[in-house]
Amino acid sequence: MKTVATKKTKKSLESIxxxxxxxxxxxxxxxxxxxxxxxxxxxxxxxxxxxxxxxxLRKSEVEYYAMLAKTGVHHCNGNNTELGAACRKYxxxxxxxxxxxxxxxxxxxxxxxxK
Amino acid sequence: MGKFMELRKVVLVLAGRHSGSKAIxxxxxxxxxxxxxxxxxxxxxxxxxxxxxxxxxxxKKIAKRSKIKSFVKVYNYSxxxxxxxxxxxxxxxxxxxxxxxxxxxxxxxxxxxxxxLRF
Numbered sequence: 001m002k003t004v005a006t007k008k009t010k011k012s013l014e015s016i017x018x019x020x021x022x023x024x025x026x027x028x029x030x031x032x033x034x035x036x037x038x039x040x041x042x043x044x045x046x047x048x049x050x051x052x053x054x055x056x057l058r059k060s061e062v063e064y065y066a067m068l069a070k071t072g073v074h075h076c077n078g079n080n081t082e083l084g085a086a087c088r089k090y091x092x093x094x095x096x097x098x099x100x101x102x103x104x105x106x107x108x109x110x111x112x113x114x115k
Numbered sequence: 116m117g118k119f120m121e122l123r124k125v126v127l128v129l130a131g132r133h134s135g136s137k138a139i140x141x142x143x144x145x146x147x148x149x150x151x152x153x154x155x156x157x158x159x160x161x162x163x164x165x166x167x168x169x170x171x172x173x174x175k176k177i178a179k180r181s182k183i184k185s186f187v188k189v190y191n192y193s194x195x196x197x198x199x200x201x202x203x204x205x206x207x208x209x210x211x212x213x214x215x216x217x218x219x220x221x222x223x224x225x226x227x228x229x230x231x232l233r234f
Contacts, residue, residue: 034193037193038192038193041118041119041120041154041192041193041197042118042145042154043118043119061196065197067199068119068197068199069118069119
């Protein structure tokens with residue numbers, strides 16, 4: 001189970017940002033709590049990203065679902081405004097599910113650990 | 116990356132009259148049907164939980180308070196909260212299917228089947 005809750009520095013946020021860029025351009029992803037839960041339930045989500053200001057109840061619920069589905073959860077260092085900006089959207093998003101990683105390497109937590 | 120809405124999983128009902136009840140998935144339909152075009156599950160849950168029982172009560176009273184009433188219902192996956200627990204008792208699949216909703220006698224039979232599962 002790849003539930004990761006590590007401390008991230010500003011630098012790491014940028015690397016997530018670059019990876020997210022690849023996913024948004026070449027892969028498939030779902031923004032928002034309801035849709036990520038749907039994707040987790042269907043087993044399509046490869047990675048779930050939660051922001052640091054995601055409400056605690058929602059965070060634990062998504063983590064539980066991801067634990068059942070054996071999907072990785074990544075707690076990113078930014079808040080929902082930053083995650084929305086990272087996806088090139090003009091709105092806030094606190095939950096994101098990556099369905100097809102596209103060109104980026106899907107294991108985001110591992111990669112940033114290596115760096 | 117794995118589907119977890121499976122047979123015999125214990126599940127919490129989140130919506131409707133039975134919200135907060137525990138239920139068991141009896142049949143899950145992943146991709147929907149014509150009358151339910153979404154992922155849904157046929158679920159068998161506890162309608163009336165057994166009441167609290169203490170040693171000072173007589174046998175008749177205990178028997179009465181230990182009764183469980185069950186319900187059978189179809190729920191959208193988003194109205195169910197799956198847990199990591201499951202129940203490993205045999206389910207009579209021939210009896211429990213979607214047709215039961217059309218025939219009240221069948222429904223009664225299914226509820227009886229379901230009650231057996233509890234014990």
